[in-house]
Amino acid sequence: MSDSKTEKGLTYADAGVSIDAGDALIERIKPMAKSTRRPGADVMLGGFGGAFDLKSAGFQDPVLVSGTDGVGTKLRIAIDTDVLETVGIDLVAMCVNDILAQGAEPLFFLDYFATGHLDTQRAASVISGIADGCRQSNCALIGGETAEMPGMYEGKDFDLAGFVVGAAERGSLLPRLDDMKPGDVLIGLASSGPHSNGYSLIRKVVEISGLSWQDSAPFAPGKTLAEALLEPTRIYVDTVLPVIRKGIIKGLAHITGGGLTENTPRMLPSNLVPEYDMDSWTRPAVFTWLQETGGIEESEMQRAFNCGIGMVLAVAKSDADQALTMLSDNGEDAMIIGTLRAA
Secondary structure, three states: OOOHHHHHOOOOHHHOOOHHHHHHHHHHHHHHHHOOOOOOOOOOOOOOOOOOOOOOOOOOOEEEEEEEEEOOOHHHHHHHHOOOOOHHHHHHHHHHHHHHOOOOEEEEEEEEEEEOOOOHHHHHHHHHHHHHHHHHOOOEEEEEEEEEOEOOEOOOOEEEEEEEEEEEEOOOOOOOHHHOOOOOEEEEEEOOOOOOOOHHHHHHHHHHHOOOOOOEOOOOOOOEHHHHHOOOOOOOHHHHHHHHHHOOEEEEEEOOOOHHHHHHHHHOOOOEEEEEOOOOOOOOHHHHHHHHHHOOOHHHHHHHOOOOEEEEEEEOHHHHHHHHHHHHHOOOOEEEEEEEEEO
C-alpha cells in the first residue's frame, strides 16, 4: 500500500524545497532593497531581471566595469556562531572595492544565496548585511537569487556570492600605467583587520590556540573571538571615489588574497615594483596575535593577509599631500607607506 504522500501526490516541499519560504523571504527583503535605491535604479524585486538607467545616474560616455566574489571560509565562523549580520557587508565590500580599483563607481549589485534548507530569518539576517554594504557604497541592490538545494548543503550551511556592475567615464579607467614612474608615492588605507582573506589559515591558528569562538579575543578587549574575527571588510568607495575623480590617482590595488606581495604589482607596469616601509604603519593587534600564535613567517603573513592595509594608491610625489588631505577630510586613515622604483 502506498503512503499518504504518494496518494496525495508529491510536492516540492516533500523534496525539501519550500516555495512558500522563498516567497516569504522576498517579501521580507523588499524594504531592504528599497533602502538602497539610488539615481538610475528603481529597486523592485521579484522580476526576472533588474534594470539600471545609466543616463539617470549622470554618465555621458560610460564604460561598464563588473566584478564578482564571495566571502570565503569566513562564512564558516559566521555559520558556526550564528553571527550572520555582517558577512553580507563583506560580500559587497569584496566586489565594490575590486571595481573601485579600476576607477569605477559601483552602480548595482546582485547576490546569490544557496542553502540546503531555507530559514527565512537567517537568510534575512544575511541579506540585511548585503543591503547595509550597498548603502555604504551607494550601490543599488536590484535583485539576486535564493537557491534551496537539499542534498547539496548540510544543516545550517549556506554559500554566498555577489556580482556588481559599475561605470567610469571613458578615458578615466585605472590604472594609468603610462603615467607611472619611479619615485611615485604609495599611500596605504587602513584595513579593519583581515577583511575576508586568509580565513582558512586563521581558523587553523584558532584551532592551535585552543580557544573557542565564545572566548574573549586576546587582541580585542570586550569582544568574543568570533565577534573580533567577523569584523566586516571596509568599503572604500565614499572616501576614495572623490580622489579618483580629482584625477590624481595613477593606480589602485585592493589588498585581498595574496596580500601586499601579490596585489600591488597588479596595478603596475612591468618596469616598476613597490618598495614598502613596513614600519610606516601600525598593524592591528589581530595580526600580531595570528603571527605569534601560529608561528607564521613574515613572508607568509604578507602573502596571506593585508597586514593592516586594505587598499594602496599610487600618486605622483607632488600630489601626495593633496591626496592625503582629501582622504583625511573624508574620514580615511591614510598614510604614505612606500614608493615605486625601477624593476
